[in-house]
Amino acid sequence: MKQTTYIQAITDALDEEMARDESVFLIGQDIGLYGGVFKATKGLQDKYGKMRVIDSPISEVYIAGGSIGASLVGMRAVPEIQFADFITPAMDQIIQQAQKVRYRTGGEWWAPVTFRVCCGGDVGGGIYHSQINEAWFVNSPGLVVVMPSTAYDAKGLLKSAIRSNDPVIYFEHKRLYRSVKEELPEEEFLVPIGKADIKREGKDATIISYGYMLHQSLKAANTLSEEGVEVEVLDLRTLLPYDKEAVLESVKKTSRAVIVHESNKTGGVGAEISAFISEKIFEYLDAPITRVCGLDVPGVPFAPPMEHYYLPNPDRIVDAVRELMSY
Amino acid sequence: MAAATKKTSKKKKDVDHPFTDKQLLEVYHYLQKTRLMDEQMRKLFRKARFAGTFFSAVGQEATTVCPAYLLEKDDFIGPSHREIGACITKGITLKEITTQIYARGNSVDKGKSHPCHYGRKDINVINPASTVASQTVLATGAAMAYKIRGDKHVAIGFFGEGGTSRGGWHESLNFAGVHKLPAIYVCQNNFWAESVPASLQAGVKKFADRAKAYGFPGVTIDGNDVVTVLKTTKEAIDRARAGEGPTLIEMLTYRWYGHSEIDPADYRTQDECDLWRKKDPIPRFEKYLMDEKILSRERKEGIISEIETEIKEAIDFAEESPYADPEEALTDVYGENYG
Ligand SMILES: Cc1ncc(C[n+]2csc(CCOP(=O)(O)OP(=O)(O)O)c2C)c(N)n1
Ligand SMILES: [Mg+2]
Numbered sequence: 001m002k003q004t005t006y007i008q009a010i011t012d013a014l015d016e017e018m019a020r021d022e023s024v025f026l027i028g029q030d031i032g033l034y035g036g037v038f039k040a041t042k043g044l045q046d047k048y049g050k051m052r053v054i055d056s057p058i059s060e061v062y063i064a065g066g067s068i069g070a071s072l073v074g075m076r077a078v079p080e081i082q083f084a085d086f087i088t089p090a091m092d093q094i095i096q097q098a099q100k101v102r103y104r105t106g107g108e109w110w111a112p113v114t115f116r117v118c119c120g121g122d123v124g125g126g127i128y129h130s131q132i133n134e135a136w137f138v139n140s141p142g143l144v145v146v147m148p149s150t151a152y153d154a155k156g157l158l159k160s161a162i163r164s165n166d167p168v169i170y171f172e173h174k175r176l177y178r179s180v181k182e183e184l185p186e187e188e189f190l191v192p193i194g195k196a197d198i199k200r201e202g203k204d205a206t207i208i209s210y211g212y213m214l215h216q217s218l219k220a221a222n223t224l225s226e227e228g229v230e231v232e233v234l235d236l237r238t239l240l241p242y243d244k245e246a247v248l249e250s251v252k253k254t255s256r257a258v259i260v261h262e263s264n265k266t267g268g269v270g271a272e273i274s275a276f277i278s279e280k281i282f283e284y285l286d287a288p289i290t291r292v293c294g295l296d297v298p299g300v301p302f303a304p305p306m307e308h309y310y311l312p313n314p315d316r317i318v319d320a321v322r323e324l325m326s327y
Numbered sequence: 328m329a330a331a332t333k334k335t336s337k338k339k340k341d342v343d344h345p346f347t348d349k350q351l352l353e354v355y356h357y358l359q360k361t362r363l364m365d366e367q368m369r370k371l372f373r374k375a376r377f378a379g380t381f382f383s384a385v386g387q388e389a390t391t392v393c394p395a396y397l398l399e400k401d402d403f404i405g406p407s408h409r410e411i412g413a414c415i416t417k418g419i420t421l422k423e424i425t426t427q428i429y430a431r432g433n434s435v436d437k438g439k440s441h442p443c444h445y446g447r448k449d450i451n452v453i454n455p456a457s458t459v460a461s462q463t464v465l466a467t468g469a470a471m472a473y474k475i476r477g478d479k480h481v482a483i484g485f486f487g488e489g490g491t492s493r494g495g496w497h498e499s500l501n502f503a504g505v506h507k508l509p510a511i512y513v514c515q516n517n518f519w520a521e522s523v524p525a526s527l528q529a530g531v532k533k534f535a536d537r538a539k540a541y542g543f544p545g546v547t548i549d550g551n552d553v554v555t556v557l558k559t560t561k562e563a564i565d566r567a568r569a570g571e572g573p574t575l576i577e578m579l580t581y582r583w584y585g586h587s588e589i590d591p592a593d594y595r596t597q598d599e600c601d602l603w604r605k606k607d608p609i610p611r612f613e614k615y616l617m618d619e620k621i622l623s624r625e626r627k628e629g630i631i632s633e634i635e636t637e638i639k640e641a642i643d644f645a646e647e648s649p650y651a652d653p654e655e656a657l658t659d660v661y662g663e664n665y666g
Contacts, residue, residue: 025475061495065461069405069472071468072403072469103660104444105659106437109448193663241665241666
């Protein structure tokens with residue numbers, strides 16, 4: 001059967017939504033003529049024309065703010081941020097406009113923009129092409145933040161994001177573009193925003209993760225299973241607003257929780273999830289909540305041994321779970 | 328709101344323009360309404376009737392009223408903090424302005440934003456964010472949408488000369504130049520950005536010259552001459568609607584009072600202020616209308632007393648209106664339920 005890669009799932013989702021809704025348009029650097037630096041938008045300019053797949057100047061403030069302005073008057077914009085690292089100039093418009101426009105206008109206006117943000121390490125990208133800065137956005141209520149780990153979720157979440165009337169930061173992990181694939185249904189499907197997904201069932205401990213680290217967590221779970229420890233792996237998928245019920249339900253069942261993410265630890269998503277679990281179901285816990293995260297350093301370093309030292313890996317996740325099991 | 332200009336009226340004097348007497352009188356009405364409303368809001372702030380501050384635009388009315396007057400309902404306005412005139416002229420009611428300034432529950436934003444951030448969706452005036460020149464980016468995005476769809480609408484971004492120093496402003500004008508977007512950029516050069524003089528804002532003498540870098544026309548005009556502002560803006564709007572691209576219009580003007588009501592504005596000289604008060608746009612236009620027998624003393628008094636009644640009603644309405652329930656703070660975060 002036909003296998004669809006994570007990146008092809010993204011291209012297909014864009015294609016389907018553009019065909020279905022004339023108000024959907026794309027804007028970004030190198031996305032048209034070139035089809036995107038990773039080819040996520042390949043073929044779409046030929047199909048939809050230069051004004052629906054716009055090759056923009058190197059102007060992140062405008063890519064974000066122009067998308068928001070267009071969305072205020074009835075368009076659904078899907079800007080591409082070529083590397084999450086370069087979203088910094090766009091933050092001005094994302095925070096001052098996209099995040100706040102519905103609130104500051106008492107619900108009069110809203111900005112249905114899906115920011116496709118290419119992110120992540122373990123690709124030898126170095127300090128300016130490897131970042132995942134999801135925590136900045138998760139700390140910004142009014143935004144929706146999602147990060148798929150599979151081709152199915154990549155497609156279904158992108159379609160839901162484009163149809164949502166809220167601004168969505170859609171993090172797509174470049175390490176997964178071609179390394180992850182699966183058979184996808186022929187018929188149309190959506191993945192709901194705000195719903196986590198159990199990617200592996202277990203009873204002894206819960207690993208909460210997303211993106212590339214979800215796969216590293218699954219590898220760790222396989223190793224642990226051989227030792228007789230059955231780990232549940234919960235894919236958060238939506239980081240804001242996240243699926244609180246699913247988190248509590250799983251941890252109530254297993255009484256142990258590890259949160260795994262690639263970005264740095266302090267002030268990260270893991271800190272939020274951990275605090276939330278202990279506020280709500282402290283009495284269910286058999287061990288402290290643990291985090292396995294990237295290092296608290298300014299970026300992902302370039303030299304391969306340093307990059308691997310920075311990134312969480314299955315061994316570190318296994319160690320963390322083993323330690324929890326020893327309580 | 329203007330209807331499209333129809334026929335050229337016969338003028339005795341040598342001022343050549345395409346506007347009818349009726350249109351000129353409507354513009355006069357909006358100028359007076361803006362001025363009188365603005366002065367009232369200043370007084371009320373001084374009497375501590377509302378919190379925060381107020382950004383007076385007294386002295387600058389022509390620069391915002393005239394462009395807004397020439398727009399159609401579906402054209403987009405991206406205002407900043409000093410565009411009360413554009414908002415009133417495009418159709419924001421005085422009650423919407425007072426309830427917004429008073430942060431009452433029945434204002435458009437339910438009290439969530441900040442004074443002077445007026446807007447309404449059905450007339451395409453986006454309630455602004457405070458970030459300087461930010462709505463210039465949005466207006467450019469709206470113009471991009473019009474181009475994608477082939478709509479005949481235009482978008483105006485309003486900003487001060489200080490706003491032209493921001494990166495997003497340059498990125499927007501650059502993009503508008505590349506795609507010949509139906510956008511009009513109105514720079515109100517009032518020579519000051521809070522306490523920073525224009526000479527410290529830019530290396531160019533004329534802010535309109537910035538347009539050269541983006542491949543479209545930039546013009547500098549007397550922003551206190553109503554007919555000139557109307558004519559120049561009309562040309563820019565016509566160009567935009569015809570698909571000929573954007574125009575940057577620098578309008579020289581002056582704010583009479585502080586940056587906001589909490590600013591004593593002691594960085595300026597009295598002479599400079601006096602000089603600009605003599606160039607007040609409203610009496611200048613009024614004299615023209617009276618010389619041309621378009622406006623009479625009685626008509627003027629009628630207009631003013633009508634406006635004063637409307638202002639009083641709007642203030643009473645806001646003062647009698649309650650704040651929203653504090654729990655309203657929890658609403659308008661998301662449009663969808665993700666639970
Ligand atoms: C990004 C940003 N920086 C600073 C401010 C504070 N601020 C508000 S208005 C203003 C001056 C604006 O000057 P100008 O653009 O000339 O407009 P004017 O006030 O003269 O109408 C400043 C510095 C702000 N609101 N946003
Ligand atoms: Mg100024």
